[in-house]
Amino acid sequence: MSGGQWDQETAEKASHTLNKRQDMAGYPVTSLHYVLGLHTQFSPVTHCFSMFILTRFFVLCSLGFALVFSTGCDNAGRLSGLVPARGVVLYKNAPVEGATLTFFPEDAVSSAHSVEQRPATAVTDASGRFVMMTLQPDDGVFPGQYSVVITKNIPQRVFTREELQEFFRQGRPTPIPEMKNELPEQYSDPKTSPLKVDLNSKGDKALKFELVDSVE
Numbered sequence: 001m002s003g004g005q006w007d008q009e010t011a012e013k014a015s016h017t018l019n020k021r022q023d024m025a026g027y028p029v030t031s032l033h034y035v036l037g038l039h040t041q042f043s044p045v046t047h048c049f050s051m052f053i054l055t056r057f058f059v060l061c062s063l064g065f066a067l068v069f070s071t072g073c074d075n076a077g078r079l080s081g082l083v084p085a086r087g088v089v090l091y092k093n094a095p096v097e098g099a100t101l102t103f104f105p106e107d108a109v110s111s112a113h114s115v116e117q118r119p120a121t122a123v124t125d126a127s128g129r130f131v132m133m134t135l136q137p138d139d140g141v142f143p144g145q146y147s148v149v150i151t152k153n154i155p156q157r158v159f160t161r162e163e164l165q166e167f168f169r170q171g172r173p174t175p176i177p178e179m180k181n182e183l184p185e186q187y188s189d190p191k192t193s194p195l196k197v198d199l200n201s202k203g204d205k206a207l208k209f210e211l212v213d214s215v216e
Contacts, residue, residue: 022075082140085120085132087207088139089150089181095128096152100181103132103146104190112180117144140203150187150194150209153179184213 085103089096101124105117119143122130131138155177159167167174186192195209 016175020129049181049198072187078139079135079142081142083132083143083201084201084205085141085197085199085207086130086205087209088128089130089209089211090128091122091211095126096124096150096183097126097128099124099130099150099152100127101209102149102190103131103141104149105142106145106147106196117142120146129178141199143199143201143203145196145198146191148187148197148209149190149193150183150195154182156180184211186214187211 007106073195089099089101101122103120105119107117117132118141120132122132124130132141133139156179157177159174159177166172181188187195196205197204
């Protein structure tokens, strides 16, 4: 058999095999199947799987572009229009470590500053100091008026390693321990917290929240 005849017969066999797979499955073999390595065992199942992967890829790409363009981010992924907000939390004249601060917008859009507002959070360090963030660490907040919530929730029980292993062995979820707020309760709800801030376009780098046991 000459080389030309062998090449021709090989091509005919390959074409016949491919057509047979198409006829059996009812779906064409696409380039995606070769990329995924599914062309050698093609079936309706592998076709659906490959189409599922391709669909998810395009959906995720679309969501990514929508997120970037809808949040007003710059090239580094930071929100534009944020201003600095930092300060200290004191309770009984002592700095509070590990307290969680949340800035809740008074309005969805501040009429005073005409900019979008979103909640911002921070956690105090050992010296009671905090730096507010909206999307990324220390990126700041949008200008506007906010109600300030401050809490320090401490679990009343810490599970031992043996207890956690037993939960895992039994296939049980780890119970959520009861939490206790070590700060006055009036600061735990934006509706009852007396703490308010009004940030202008320059922000505020010297915020000071002094907590008391009762609000007069």
